[in-house]
Amino acid sequence: xxxTKYEKELWSYSTSGLYYGDIRKSMEHxxxxxxxxxxxxxxxxxxxxxxxxxxxxxxxxGTGIHSSLxxxxxxxxxxxxxxxxxAGDIVFMEYKTKGKIGHVQIYAGNQTWYNAGxxxxxxxxxxYADSSYAKSKFIDAVRPLKGxxxxxxx
Numbered sequence: 020x021x022x023t024k025y026e027k028e029l030w031s032y033s034t035s036g037l038y039y040g041d042i043r044k045s046m047e048h049x050x051x052x053x054x055x056x057x058x059x060x061x062x063x064x065x066x067x068x069x070x071x072x073x074x075x076x077x078x079x080x081g082t083g084i085h086s087s088l089x090x091x092x093x094x095x096x097x098x099x100x101x102x103x104x105x106a107g108d109i110v111f112m113e114y115k116t117k118g119k120i121g122h123v124q125i126y127a128g129n130q131t132w133y134n135a136g137x138x139x140x141x142x143x144x145x146x147y148a149d150s151s152y153a154k155s156k157f158i159d160a161v162r163p164l165k166g167x168x169x170x171x172x173x
Contacts, residue, residue, distance in 0.1 A: 021062045022145040024134045025053065032138045035079075042074045056081050058135035059109055059123050068094070068163050082120040085111050088161045098160040101153075107163060112156035120158055 024030075028057045034051040042064050045057055053061075056161060060079035069077075069091070077087040088095045088109070098108055106128030114121025120143045122132040127146030134140040 021058060021065060022135070022141075025135060025141045026143075026145065027059065030141050032135065032141055037080045039080060040075050042071060042079060045079075053135055053141070054080060055123050055134065055136045056084055058133075058141075059125060060084060062125060062133075063088075063109075066163075076165065082111060082123055085120055085161065094164055095161040096164055098162055101157045104157070104160060105162065108160040109162075110153065110160040111158045113158060114156070117159070120157070124130075124153070126153075126160070 027142060028051055030048075030053055032053040033050075034054050036050060036052055037057060038048065040163070042060060045053070046061050046064075056078075057080050060069075060074055060077070064074045073091070076124060077084050089097060097172075098104065105112065106124045106126060108126045108136050110124055110126050110132075111120045112122045112124070113119065121135050124136065127133055128145065130150035131146035131148050133145050134143075135147070
């Protein structure tokens with residue numbers, strides 16, 4: 020639903036002018052800008068996997084969200100092998116520096132992805148295929164655990 024909103028409303032990729040510490044404000048950005056980590060954070064929040072207070076306390080506009088999610092004890096687990104990915108996993112990848120997280124996207128299953136790493140990625144039909152790049156840049160992933168949702172509709 021988040022990526023569909025970005026596609027239909029023609030959001031753009033930017034790392035400047037983003038809001039910090041207020042996911043609701045980020046979700047309604049008047050300039051319709053986002054980045055990969057903000058996109059994933061919005062999906063986590065809207066799915067009920069993290070509360071508004073939790074997401075606002077995280078560096079949700081950056082890949083530092085990786086360690087923040089793993090710190091939510093019992094709610095996310097780390098996946099270290101690309102071959103073990105399942106739909107819904109939040110995948111962390113290299114961007115410019117080898118071995119250092121620089122990008123995050125959501126695995127949709129069947130070698131397809133939800134991604135907001137560039138304006139063109141935001142506006143592609145989603146999910147879309149891009150497995151060779153993802154596999155070559157894979158660092159690790161986090162998986163929401165069953166029953167780890169903070170919503171009351173578990």
